[in-house]
Amino acid sequence: MEFDFVIIGAGSAGCALANRLSADARYSVALLEAGGKDTNPWIHVPVGYFKTMGNPKTDWCYQTEQDPGLNGRAIPWPRGRVLGGSSSINGLLYVRGQAQDFDYWSQLGNTGWAWDDVLPYFKRAETWKGDGKLDPTRGTNGPLSVSPTRLKRDIVDRWIDAAVAAGFSRNPDYNGENQEGVGYFQLTLDKGRRCSSAAAYLKPIRSRQNLTVITHAQAEKVIIREGRAKGIRVNIKGKTQDITARREVILSAGAIGSPQILMLSGVGDAEALTRHGVNVRHNLPGVGKNLQDHLQARPIFKTNLSTINTETNNFIKQGIIALQYALSQTGPMTMAASLGAAFLKTNSRLETPDIQFHIQPFSATRPADGPHKFSAFTASVLQLRPESTGYLELKSANWRDHPSIHPNYLATKLDQDTIVKGIQIARKIASFEPLKSNILEEFAPGTGIPLDDYEATLNWARNNAVTIYHPTGTCKMGHDKMAVVDSRLRVHGVDGLRVGDCSIMPVITSGNTNAPAIMIGEKLSDLILEDAK
Helix, strand or coil: CCEEEEECCCHHHHHHHHHHHHHCCCEEEEEECCCEECCHHHHHCHHHHHHHCCCCCCECCCCCEEHHHHHCCCEEEEEECCCCHHHHHHCEECCCCCCHHHHHHHCCCCCCCCHHHHHHHHHHHHHHEEEEEEEECCEEECEEEECCCCCCCCCHHHHHHHHCCCCCCCCCCCCCCCCCEEEEECCEECCCCEEEEHHHHHHHHCCCCEEEEEEEEEEEEEEEEECCCEEEEEEEEEEEEEEEEEEEEEEEEEHHHHHHHHHHHHHHHHHHHHHHHCCCCCCCCCCCCCCEEEEEECEEEEEECHHHHHHHHCHHHHHHHHHHHHHHCHHHHHHCCCCEEECCCCCCCHHHHCCEEEEEEECCCCCHHHCCCEEEEEEEEEECCCCCCCEEEEECCCCCCCCCCCCCCCCCCHHHHHHHHHHHHHHHHCCCHHHHHHHEEEEEEECCCCCCHHHHHHHHHHHCCCCCCCCCCCCCCCCCCCCCCCCCCCCCCEECCEEEEEEHHCCCCCCHHHHEEEHHHHHHHHHHHHHHC
């Protein structure tokens, strides 16, 4: 098989790329996805992430190595393995990030990635379905449906009001000009169904004659000859074959998959590749380095108000909820992973928020275990811009083996201080009305850890905090010796090869990463088409 462009990975960025590149009928495009089609009905039901995360048919089911910052714990790292990628199994939360995030990328020498440069691509991607007057920062005619949360909950309303009573401001649109404040999340939701990247970008164009989508197609390596990517060696349903790219190969396999494929192809740290018997094509030591993620601590509070925990604790209640969704696509089954949102500062002297809250009207020790038996809510908090960086490396030259993932969480004093302050703010907000009188007990960290006990709070975080599913940075954009791609996302030292996904982020964005991933796909499509001319 031979195409002009071959895209590896049909995730958030890959689907956007396939749509925009194939819109030009002059080019043939192949989109390869290691997973299957998005036919599992739980993908399209918003609460389906309870069924799709941890399911090897839809999730890569990655696991980190034991991490010193988490007191030696190894934790699951879910990533989508299906059409739509992680946008088919995520919590539906739509967060662009702060304008300053992208301006900083530009200040690092990445021309064309400042906020004013990327805003048009955020707008091009979305159809914003919010109320009120038209905001010039929002899109009105894009493939991706972005909606305000329609499902409101009393416990979340009370948390927001308590945060305001504690001195924080309300913000009806954190994706507008200013991120700071408290409110409800915006969702990739359309008429009660998940609007994944596959639903938004692929479903409407599947009849295009110049687009070929191949599922169950896992990349073994990029074929590189004389310094140029010529195509991809791929295993399709158990059979290995080569696919030729006349113009370019684009890796959109995510912050784990893209660097792994590069390393398997002989692009990476020469010493490490040689150690695994991989033939070195180009020594690029930054591949797999600069790994960044958002780590969430999850304070939990028992409440005398109704929450999902007790509303779904028997088959009769579950049946009523399921019937409501089947008849009207409304009710608890339309609930995203979180409802309440907050972007706050741990220090008033900071220019922008440095922590984010996800307020959930349910609680669980682990999502796979199901909700607790008591009524409770979770005030999950994370640090927006961690200093700590980790890395991933090959375990072997076998493309079937997952790489070793070393997040290196909480490795710096700033990161430790910020997570402790975030937990303290969560506990502080719980002491304000109208929330305080509805809290029966602080379940976690629990009253055994005093509010001002720094070491005990930090140790609780090390023992309990988990990923919030935002790995980035492992093929970072830049021009220093550890950069992997340039500002046009071309891999340094290899012609005809680009990377387009969250791995190119030089620094993680301030918030959930699905919206920036789609923006990256949108922008890269223009760069590719410009260069093709």
